[in-house]
Amino acid sequence: MKRHLVSxxxxxxxxxxxxGTSAGAGVATRVAARASVTGAMSASMPLVRLALSxxxxxxxxxxxxxxxxxxxxWQQIGPREVQAVASGMIAPVRYVIDVPTTxxxxxxxxxxxVASHDASAGVDVTWEDQLLATLGxxxxxxxxxxxxxxxxxxxxxxxxxxxxxxPAGLANQWRVGGANVILTGALMSFQNDHHLATTGVADATTxxxxxxxxxxxxxxxxxxxxxLVSMASPEQLTLYVAGQARFHTLVNTGISVSPTATGTxxxxxxxxxxxxxxxxxxxxxxxxxxxxWVSYFNGGDALHGFIRATYGWPQSxxxxxxxxxxxxxxxPSTPIGTLVTVR
Numbered sequence: 001m002k003r004h005l006v007s008x009x010x011x012x013x014x015x016x017x018x019x020g021t022s023a024g025a026g027v028a029t030r031v032a033a034r035a036s037v038t039g040a041m042s043a044s045m046p047l048v049r050l051a052l053s054x055x056x057x058x059x060x061x062x063x064x065x066x067x068x069x070x071x072x073x074w075q076q077i078g079p080r081e082v083q084a085v086a087s088g089m090i091a092p093v094r095y096v097i098d099v100p101t102t103x104x105x106x107x108x109x110x111x112x113x114v115a116s117h118d119a120s121a122g123v124d125v126t127w128e129d130q131l132l133a134t135l136g137x138x139x140x141x142x143x144x145x146x147x148x149x150x151x152x153x154x155x156x157x158x159x160x161x162x163x164x165x166x167p168a169g170l171a172n173q174w175r176v177g178g179a180n181v182i183l184t185g186a187l188m189s190f191q192n193d194h195h196l197a198t199t200g201v202a203d204a205t206t207x208x209x210x211x212x213x214x215x216x217x218x219x220x221x222x223x224x225x226x227x228l229v230s231m232a233s234p235e236q237l238t239l240y241v242a243g244q245a246r247f248h249t250l251v252n253t254g255i256s257v258s259p260t261a262t263g264t265x266x267x268x269x270x271x272x273x274x275x276x277x278x279x280x281x282x283x284x285x286x287x288x289x290x291x292x293w294v295s296y297f298n299g300g301d302a303l304h305g306f307i308r309a310t311y312g313w314p315q316s317x318x319x320x321x322x323x324x325x326x327x328x329x330x331x332p333s334t335p336i337g338t339l340v341t342v343r
Contacts, residue, residue: 028104029054030112035099041090041121046083047072048099055079060109065098089153091211092123093204123202126177127154128187131210136220137186137337139163139243140174152211163243167228170341173264181339185266189337193220198268198336225333227303227340229253229320231260234312237303237322239330246333249326250311253342254301254318257281261318264341265298267334276304278317293327297340303330 032053041047048064058074064084066072071088095118102113131152133142144157161171174182184200191198194209202210212218223242230236231253239247253260258281271294277287278300288306296302301318305327308315315321320342322330334340 028106031056031103031105031109033100033103035101035115035117037097037099037117037119039117039119041086041095041119043086043090046075046085047097047119049077049081049083050100052080052082054105056082056103056105056109058082060105060107061100061103062109062111064100065114067096067098068093070095089150090121091204091207092121092202093207094118094120123207124154125179125183128202128210129159129176129183130154130157131214132183132186132190133159134214135190135210135218136224137190138182139166139170139224139226150215151217152214163224163240165243165245166226166240167341169343170226170264170339181264181266185337185339187337188266188268189220189335192336200266200337222335225335225338227330227334227338229260229340229342231262231314231343235314236312237320237326237330239333241333247326247329249322249330252306252308252311252313252315252321254316255281255314258317259314260301260316260320260342261298262342263298264339265301267295267297267303267336267338267340269296270294270331270334270336272331274304280317292324293331295331295334295338295340298342301342303327303334303340 034051036049038045058076061074061082064072070086072084073087074082074084077083097117097119098114099117100111101115103109104112130142132138133140139162140159141162142157142159144155146155148155159176173180187202188198188200191206196206196209226240228238229251235251235253237249237251238245273290273292274294275287275289276291279285292305294302294304303320305324306321308321311322
């Protein structure tokens with residue numbers, strides 16, 4: 001079996017076998033098929049088109065073989081032309097399609113030879129939104145407008161912001177069907193809960209886990225938390241738990257030559273204790289052992305405990321420092337994927 005790699009826009013064409021006479025009842029007819037395959041799979045486009053050497057009815061053809069399994073159906077587009085379309089949900093994974101190149105046909109056809117083609121489908125962000133909202137990983141609820149036989153099926157619906165007490169600046173970053181940091185954080189949180197690499201990217205393994213979780217109603221076991229760091233004087237941090245402000249503490253952000261970057265970022269790495277080392281603005285090196293309750297959210301910037309005489313004004317090299325007791329209180333509520341806004 002020969003494998004052909006197909007780019008997203010390329011069409012692969014193969015002609016194998018000998019032309020025969022009209023396929024039908026009686027003696028088996030050998031039918032050659034010239035295949036056009038698009039590498040970018042879409043529910044709105046055919047997966048495969050076959051130009052046949054002999055007229056064959058679509059109903060005579062066996063199901064198209066796709067790995068991983070995908071339900072398809074053949075459609076007649078001419079006496080010698082058929083196309084296969086997806087009748088099942090196309091997941092954003094890599095597929096291999098076994099395209100018939102030679103068939104033997106009587107009243108039914110059987111495949112004698114195939115050419116295997118790679119194809120893939122991109123992530124449908126709106127579908128990703130639906131799945132993560134259904135599982136409780138997004139700060140929005142999803143209400144379907146139609147009933148589906150399979151709970152993972154993409155359906156039209158409405159999204160409602162679930163936490164009106166969260167800062168408006170966070171809600172303004174959310175958009176249905178668009179890549180945004182809220183979606184990235186939610187996916188990282190899901191990946192962390194399911195012991196997957198916390199990349200924030202919906203690869204094949206993550207997508208299959210999402211589908212399985214929705215079918216099993218395996219919803220998020222923790223509330224939607226959020227951290228807001230204000231650099232207005234005095235600098236302070238607010239922890240929101242399930243949309244409510246639950247904890248406040250004075251903090252220190254970065255000094256002018258090493259400022260804390262503003263923006264919204266997902267927590268991506270955590271330690272209960274760590275030795276932090278690096279270079280001071282004057283070129284000297286530092287190494288601080290035993291820094292507790294560390295949650296990295298943007299490069300080398302992290303939430304963590306640090307002993308200072310006072311808090312509430314810029315003193316760090318970019319991290320958000322706070323008293324040890326405050327850091328200990330916050331740390332359990334900032335798992336991977338938790339969003340941190342610095343403004």
